Amino acid sequence: xNRLRWKDYVLMLAMLLLCLAMAFPMVWMAYSSMxxxxxxxxxxxxxxxxxxxxxxxxxxxxxxxxxxxxxxMIVTSTTVLLVVLLASLAxxxxxxxxxxGRQPLFYLFLAGLVIPAQTxxxxxxxLLRNLGLIDSYPALIxxxxxxxxxxxxxxxxxxFSTLPxxxxxxxxxxxxxxxRIYSLIIMPISKPALATIAILAAIDSWNEFLFAMLFIRDxxxxxxxxxxxxxxxxxxxxxxxxxxxxxxATIPLVLFYVFFHRFxxxxxxxGALKE
Amino acid sequence: MQRxxxxxxxxxxxxxxxxxxxxxxLYPALDNFRYSFFDWRGFGPMEWVGWANYERALxxxxxFHLAFRNNILYFLGTxxxxxxxxxxxxxxxxxxxxxxxxxxxxxxxxxxxxMTIIGILWSYIYHPQIGLINSLLAAVGQQxxxxxxxxxxxxxxxxxxxxxxxxxxxxxMLLFYAxxxxxxxxxxxxxxxxxASEWKIFTLVTFPLLRPILVIALLLCWTGSFKAxxxxxxxxxxxxxxxxxxxxxxxxxxxxxxxxxxMGYGAALAVIMTIVVVVSSTAYLLYSNRxxxxx
Numbered sequence: 345x346n347r348l349r350w351k352d353y354v355l356m357l358a359m360l361l362l363c364l365a366m367a368f369p370m371v372w373m374a375y376s377s378m379x380x381x382x383x384x385x386x387x388x389x390x391x392x393x394x395x396x397x398x399x400x401x402x403x404x405x406x407x408x409x410x411x412x413x414x415x416x417m418i419v420t421s422t423t424v425l426l427v428v429l430l431a432s433l434a435x436x437x438x439x440x441x442x443x444x445g446r447q448p449l450f451y452l453f454l455a456g457l458v459i460p461a462q463t464x465x466x467x468x469x470x471l472l473r474n475l476g477l478i479d480s481y482p483a484l485i486x487x488x489x490x491x492x493x494x495x496x497x498x499x500x501x502x503x504f505s506t507l508p509x510x511x512x513x514x515x516x517x518x519x520x521x522x523x524r525i526y527s528l529i530i531m532p533i534s535k536p537a538l539a540t541i542a543i544l545a546a547i548d549s550w551n552e553f554l555f556a557m558l559f560i561r562d563x564x565x566x567x568x569x570x571x572x573x574x575x576x577x578x579x580x581x582x583x584x585x586x587x588x589x590x591x592x593a594t595i596p597l598v599l600f601y602v603f604f605h606r607f608x609x610x611x612x613x614x615g616a617l618k619e
Numbered sequence: 620m621q622r623x624x625x626x627x628x629x630x631x632x633x634x635x636x637x638x639x640x641x642x643x644x645l646y647p648a649l650d651n652f653r654y655s656f657f658d659w660r661g662f663g664p665m666e667w668v669g670w671a672n673y674e675r676a677l678x679x680x681x682x683f684h685l686a687f688r689n690n691i692l693y694f695l696g697t698x699x700x701x702x703x704x705x706x707x708x709x710x711x712x713x714x715x716x717x718x719x720x721x722x723x724x725x726x727x728x729x730x731x732x733x734m735t736i737i738g739i740l741w742s743y744i745y746h747p748q749i750g751l752i753n754s755l756l757a758a759v760g761q762q763x764x765x766x767x768x769x770x771x772x773x774x775x776x777x778x779x780x781x782x783x784x785x786x787x788x789x790x791x792m793l794l795f796y797a798x799x800x801x802x803x804x805x806x807x808x809x810x811x812x813x814x815a816s817e818w819k820i821f822t823l824v825t826f827p828l829l830r831p832i833l834v835i836a837l838l839l840c841w842t843g844s845f846k847a848x849x850x851x852x853x854x855x856x857x858x859x860x861x862x863x864x865x866x867x868x869x870x871x872x873x874x875x876x877x878x879x880x881x882m883g884y885g886a887a888l889a890v891i892m893t894i895v896v897v898v899s900s901t902a903y904l905l906y907s908n909r910x911x912x913x914x
Contacts, residue, residue, distance in 0.1 A: 348716070352714070352716055355711065355714065355716065356716055356717070356718055356719075358711075359708075359711060359712060359718075359719070359722055360718065360722070362708075363722050363725050363726065366725075366726060366729075366785065366788075367725065367728070369740055369741070369744060369751075369785070370728075370740075372744075372751065373740050384749055385748065385749055387754070388749045388750065388751055388754050389751065389754060389755070389758075426639075429635075430635045430636040430639060431636060433632045433633070433635060433636065434632060434633045434635075434636035434637070436632055437629045437630075437632035437633045438633070441628075441629040441632065442629070443626070443629035443630065446629075449633060449637065452640075452645070453636070453640060455645075456640065456644055456645075458842065458896070458897060458900065459644065459648055459893070460842070460845050460846050460869070460892065460893065460896060461846070461848070462845075462848075462868075462869050462872050462873070462889045462892060462893075463648050463651060463889050463890075463892075463893045464644055464647035464648040464650075464651055465647075465873075465876075465889075466647075466651060466654060466876050466882055466885055466886050466889065467646075467647035467648075467650035467651050467654060467886070468643060468647040469877075470661070470882075471642075471643075471646075471647060471650075486639060486642075486643050487643045487644075489639055489643075490639045490640050490642070490643035490644045491644065493636050493639065493640050494640075497636065522628050522629075522632075526632070547731055550733070551732075551733035551734065551735070553733070553734060553735055553848070553849040553852070554848055554849065554873070558873075558877060568733075569733050569734075569735040569849075570735075572733075572735050572736065572739065573735050573739075573853060576739045576853075583743070583749060586739070586743075587743075590736055590739060590740060593733075593736060594732060594736055597731050597732055597733075597736075598728065598731075600731065601728055601731045605724050605727070608727075608730075608731060609724070609727055609793060612730060612790060612793075613790070613793045613794055613797060
């Protein structure tokens with residue numbers, strides 16, 4: 345690489361400053377949780393006088409965040425398992441097997457990429473109510489799985505299509521059935537693609553708001569986004585409490601991003617580009 | 620291939636996904652069409668009303684029209700705050716300088732936060748008393764410019780547009796960055812040797828080659844404007860703000876169906892929105908593909 349010129353330093357400095365400005369809302373949220381309301385009110389920009397996490401546990405308890413957190417974990421992990429299993433089975437068939445109706449069925453799933461949730465949320469609500477699922481975890485898990493399938497099948501289909509056929513052919517000659525080829529050969533070598541769709545499905549279901557608001561009215565099964573929204577309604581003028589709750593809810597997401605950012609970036613951008 | 624394979628086996632692979640997808644997305648989406656011809660409160664008998672819901676939506680429902688206008692304003696705004704902003708950052712961060720790969724990752728961070736957290740956080744940035752913006756204005760002696768950014772019909776959409784840009788800017792940055800990386804470096808290098816300025820290189824070399832990505836980015840912005848719900852719901856007090864100035868189609872549909880118990884009417888609004896989104900997106904894609912062929 346060439347030696348850096350002064351122009352490069354100016355650009356680096358400018359981009360660094362812009363990045364800090366972009367990050368500032370999150371930093372502000374975190375340090376405001378350490379300032380008493382009086383200080384937040386009189387000078388919202390000022391730094392806290394001391395480092396303290398005392399309101400974190402309080403926000404966790406009064407906001408019932410532990411309960412919501414657990415519910416979100418249950419809903420998200422089940423959704424991710426189902427999406428990975430169902431999408432990989434279907435994508436394998438679409439990429440590798442010959443059967444009548446393959447193209448139309450594949451496009452049927454892709455149609456799910458463009459349908460806005462408002463298109464089907466009203467009948468979906470009625471359906472779930474008729475099935476007696478309102479206020480239960482499946483009321484979220486089943487629709488989240490259905491919503492996660494199109495993009496996941498799409499990404500996996502593209503990935504499976506790039507795999508060499510040699511291994512499968514060899515296994516078929518050895519008398520392996522399709523399910524064994526799928527589970528013993530395709531799945532193990534597709535871990536990166538599976539990780540990508542798992543993470544995409546996890547982010548989407550963890551953050552989903554509309555269905556969670558409409559299908560769950562019970563505190564015992566409510567998920568985190570709605571829980572936070574209600575928390576915000578109760579503590580909108582107890583700024584420190586509110587910022588503590590928001591910060592507590594943000595930390596796991598940021599950590600998740602720090603660990604998995606490669607897969608997350610891959611999943612969120614690659615899907616859009618191939619559309 | 621496919622020795623000894625039962626011809627029904629492939630369907631076993633597809634079936635589980637198909638059942639879930641049809642039952643919880645496709646069937647409700649079609650059923651929504653049927654609902655739109657009824658007057659129904661969500662329980663009790665359904666009353667057939669023909670096209671009445673559509674006549675009302677297209678005729679007398681001024682708030683629906685206002686919501687539609689707001690969706691378009693929001694779309695136009697996000698072209699600037701999400702697409703243009705992302706494109707600019709992508710171009711600047713595409714230089715092979717130290718720090719920049721880390722900065723790209725940092726810019727993307729808001730994408731993993733929930734819109735609920737983002738919406739609440741930014742409500743406080745725009746807050747009339749403790750807001751960062753108003754206190755910054757006060758600090759530089761511009762108290763008169765301070766206002767309740769989300770409580771003022773003049774600024775409410777713009778405020779959400781900026782928050783949207785903060786969230787999705789990094790996403791569009793990475794889309795464009797992936798495109799820029801695919802452009803052979805020799806092209807820009809040749810222009811640079813000919814003495815072209817960075818601005819000229821961007822407008823005459825980089826930008827035209829990014830056209831396919833730009834086509835997709837604008838489409839995502841357009842469909843995204845109709846998928847937007849969470850941010851508006853949280854930031855504009857359950858979608859609305861003063862005099863419905865922050866109402867968008869999605870929030871109005873939800874209010875009709877689930878707050879006013881007009882399920883049939885909400886369904887009709889959803890049908891109209893779906894038709895608008897699907898028809899316009901298809902036409903746009905066909906048009907932009909044809910343009911590409913003419914080159």
